[in-house]
Amino acid sequence: MAKQAKRIQAWTGDREAALPFADAIKAVKDNAKAKFDESIEIAVNLGVDPRHADQQVRGVVNLPSGTGRDVRVAVFAKDAKADEARAAGAEHVGAEDLYEKINGGFMDFDRVIASPDMMALVGRLGKVLGPRGLMPNPKVGTVTPNVAQAVKDAKGGAVEFRVEKAGIVHAGIGKASFTQDALEANVKAIVDALNKAKPSGAKGTYVKKISLSSTMGPGFKIDPASLGA
Numbered sequence: 001m002a003k004q005a006k007r008i009q010a011w012t013g014d015r016e017a018a019l020p021f022a023d024a025i026k027a028v029k030d031n032a033k034a035k036f037d038e039s040i041e042i043a044v045n046l047g048v049d050p051r052h053a054d055q056q057v058r059g060v061v062n063l064p065s066g067t068g069r070d071v072r073v074a075v076f077a078k079d080a081k082a083d084e085a086r087a088a089g090a091e092h093v094g095a096e097d098l099y100e101k102i103n104g105g106f107m108d109f110d111r112v113i114a115s116p117d118m119m120a121l122v123g124r125l126g127k128v129l130g131p132r133g134l135m136p137n138p139k140v141g142t143v144t145p146n147v148a149q150a151v152k153d154a155k156g157g158a159v160e161f162r163v164e165k166a167g168i169v170h171a172g173i174g175k176a177s178f179t180q181d182a183l184e185a186n187v188k189a190i191v192d193a194l195n196k197a198k199p200s201g202a203k204g205t206y207v208k209k210i211s212l213s214s215t216m217g218p219g220f221k222i223d224p225a226s227l228g229a
Helices: 002-009 021-031 079-088 096-103 116-132 147-156 180-196
Strands: 039-046 058-062 073-076 092-094 111-114 158-162 168-175 207-214 219-222
Touching: 021 180, 021 207, 021 219, 039 180, 058 147, 058 180, 073 079, 073 096, 073 116, 073 147, 079 092, 079 147, 092 096, 096 116, 111 116, 111 147, 147 158, 158 168, 158 180, 168 180, 180 207
Parallel strands: 073 092, 073 111
Antiparallel strands: 039 168, 039 207, 058 158, 207 219
């Protein structure tokens, strides 16, 4: 506890004010003092009620600076499509055999991609993949005939986002070791994507609050106006 208190006392920056987004990024980087390369996450509070079908917010965005994560990909595909997925770098590729592994508890992956002809099989894993947010969906490009491109996108910085029950979207936008410019580009990209995904049923202020934090550091508020939100 003493170590934790000392770390908290060492935090710098104004955690109460809504800062211009570039200043918030700098503050997060300045406070990322852990012995490992901390991940940086954005949280966006949206003026939507996800209980209503016309207020769902979901999509995918390609972060220009990547995520800094090694994304492990599982692909449901057969024959030539399976070969294409392997060539693109997918760690786990299969059909019925991959189904049996996952149904038996195997979860050593971060993204699941499927060719359309595999969805009847993948659908049977709904209770396993759904609660973890891993169920392939054509709306975010994870059900596609072009599995090779989907694998490349997943490994190159594609981030899925989905609004939670409380109206908040969480997403990783990089690492503390990223340059200021790289993190600024990623923050802009995800906020732009959320604005484009604004549902027809959203009323009033859409982007209400934005904050950034690192794995072990404090959170800093961003003034949405500084991002045109």
